[in-house]
Amino acid sequence: MTIARRLQSELIPGEILSVQVGMSRTAVLARTGEGIRCGLAATLSNPEFSHHRRPSVIQAGHLHRLEYTQLAAMVESPSYTEVSIGLATINALLPRRPEAWLDLNAEDYLLEHGAGRKVAMVGHFPVVERLRAVAGQLWVLELKPRDGDLPAQAAPEVVPQADLVAITGTTLINHTFDGLISLCRPGATVVMLGPSTPLSPLLFEYGLHVVSGAIVEDPQTALLAVGQGASLRQLRQAGCVRLVTLQKECIP
Secondary structure, X not given: OOHHHXXXXXXXXXXXXXXXXXXXXXXXXXXXXOEEEEEEEEOOOXXXXXOOOEOOOOOOOOHHHOOHHXXXXXXXXXXXXXXXXHHHHHHHHOOOOHHHOEOOOHHHHHHHHOXXXXXXXXXXXXXXXXXXXXXXXXXXXXXXXXXXXXXHHHHHXXXXXXXXXXXXXXXXXXXXXXXXXXXXXXXXXXXXXXXXXOOOHHHHXXXXXXXXXXXXXXXXXXXXXXXXXXXXXHHHHOOOEEEEEEEHHHOO
């Protein structure tokens, strides 16, 4: 069974209250038996969808009326924007295990465990320059490469060489996760990071060792900010988001 299907099967019930598709983040607000929750995911789009001929979100304007299962199922859509909505729904409604959370930023984990090692990073994160200074070798793979980055197509060449592989959670949105995880060599440590990352031990069954994502602690403020174009940095500065990490070795 795919990660998407497994995650959907784990969700707690919730009433969808609002969906916001912002410039960089998508947020889904839901009422659950454990209170109001908000889930985040990166907002992506793909060029084969256009507002005029093939809308990126078919039921736009009516999403808050859907059942949570219908909204979460969008994670399997061919439209990346709908996948973002589905993943944000999943992140809102996954069972939480706060006793297993470490208040550990993925960037700090990479700086500590990447020191002196060969590191492949899928996605250009703000930690790149600091990580480059301590890693034995750092490859950064990007769909839109910046100076010093490699194109994403170089993954089959560099990922198998890495001791530590850092994969952005957006690979679950653009459907590249399976291909990337298959390139990781046995013995490599594989980390998924970013606010799109589902904080679920299920991911450890698919080759990951560390998952690092975001818990929204102020759902209403986060929803409003996302709808007005807020970035993750802005959400953190507003005190809406807590970055936490799960490690495979710490899960019984």
